[in-house]
């Protein structure tokens with residue numbers, strides 16, 4: 206059947222999903238709510254916010270949409286997939302009760318404890334004085350997180366007790382992260398390297414994608430503030446077949462089984478953020494969706510039709526599928542606005558895209574088209590992805606393309622995939 210598809214979200218990840226879906230011979234038309242300047246070149250962008258559950262549902266009903274792909278975290282947490290299905294529209298993504306794996310860290314941590322899934326020791330606090338006392342007892346380094354979603358910026362790795370106290374105060378007293386900080390999680394600090402494994406699952410079968418890792422800090426050498434992610438590579442050289450086997454047995458399968466046992470079967474993309482510690486891989490956190498920018502490095506490596514996979518997930522037929530990947534590697538370098546993740550200006554003119562070689566994919570994260578000109582319109586602006594036979598070549602190709610693109614105040618890391 207030929208299908209009209211609506212993708213919900215408007216960042217680089219959604220651009221990567223739209224582009225992968227566009228390659229499917231079964232896709233007639235793609236809509237994106239709200240999309241961005243780059244997505245508008247291959248899909249019809251709608252003036253509907255990703256969090257507008259009612260608006261998305263109404264549009265889907267009125268416009269013969271066959272399938273909705275809910276790609277970003279907020280609408281998943283709001284239960285968009287449940288609402289769409291209640292209205293008779295097929296949708297990709299976990300139900301609200303399964304998306305809690307991402308939207309509530311307390312839920313995720315309790316689940317891991319109950320089912321013996323390796324992760325950092327933790328306590329959660331709704332009362333600030335208790336949180337501060339716990340920090341004194343535990344000492345530093347220690348990690349403080351808001352319970353709810355905070356655009357990937359709600360985690361603070363505190364090197365000293367003073368920093369940890371300040372983090373708790375900013376979340377619980379100044380409410381710097383709004384309601385998501387009403388409850389905080391305080392975790393044991395885990396030492397190691399990070400790896401991301403995204404997996405397709407229909408609640409029973411689980412098929413991991415190629416591994417990846419992203420670089421979260423704003424500046425070279427993993428310095429500066431945590432961001433949504435400044436770049437990613439796929440596959441991650443840090444992830445070995447032995448590790449994959451251990452993760453499958455101790456983390457991936459147990460998580461899917463746990464969700465089923467809790468009456469919250471997870472259908473969609475599950476994101477395992479892992480810390481490779483001396484005592485084995487442990488979960489840093491789960492997400493209920495593709496990563497951003499991991500999707501921009503992983504999806505270009507996918508050979509199988511993404512729509513076929515998504516529908517197999519929705520229809521609980523994933524185990525019948527054989528998912529194929531290209532050999533070689535991919536590197537995505539994020540180009541951001543100067544100042545991100547703090548304050549930054551928008552509306553800067555982007556130049557040089559015409560000089561980028563044709564085999565490079567430039568994903569748009571925060572751009573808009575105005576009077577035929579492409580302008581910056583967000584913190585993360587572009588994700589420049591190259592694929593090649595080796596990771597080194599992919600990295601070099603991505604940076605060669607990045608060097609052609611410019612705008613006033615542009616900022617990017619120069620060491621993606623190199624450290």
Ligand code: AMP
Pocket residue numbers: 325348350357358359360361362392393394395396399421431478489490
């Ligand atoms: P999160 O928002 O949970 O993904 O955390 C953001 C980043 O903080 C992670 O990518 C890690 O680099 C770091 N982090 C989070 N939790 C821990 C932990 N328990 N130990 C060490 N680093 C952590």
Ligand code: GLY
Pocket residue numbers: 357419433434492495496497498499
């Ligand atoms: N790259 C981190 C995330 O998507 O949450």
